[in-house]
Amino acid sequence: MSTAVLDIQKAKIANLQELIIEAAKYNKTPQYINTHHFAPGIYMRAYFGVEDSVVVSQVHLHEHLTILAAGHCRVISTMQDKERIDVYKDFAIMNTPSLTKRVLYFLENTTILTVHPNPDNIRDIAELERMFVVDNFEDLKQ
Secondary structure, eight states: OOHHHHHHHHHHHHHHHHHHHHHHHOOSSSSEEEEEEEETTTTEEEEOOOTEEEEOOEEEEEOOOEEEEEEEEEEEEOOSSOOOEEESSSOOOEOOOBBEEEEEEEEEEEEEEEEEEEETTOHHHHHHHHHHHESSSSGOOO
16 A cells, blocks of 8 residues: 555544544434453454444554454444445454544444454553554554
């Protein structure tokens, strides 16, 4: 993927994130719910997106698996080499490369799972988040 295309995608997603954060100040209805699950050596995060909501993911620092367990959503991602919208419905398993950030529009209530290695069996969510994600690409420079 060209650096120019990636930079454009990053800028578009950053702008959408700013708009969503601003709109959330006026909408008190939760747009998603996270739950956390553990097995030996594995951390899984379940993400429930509410129908007709739009969310922007954090930047994923490491490659991992993502599973659409149920639902229907449209996705724009920084891992694309051209501008497009991916559509996932009912069930899908995808590889999420490192440094991926996505915008998701939920066409119906949707459940997405992310599966991460957790060899030290850490259960502190704040510590796991520091290991696996940052909020923005600018945070990578720090």
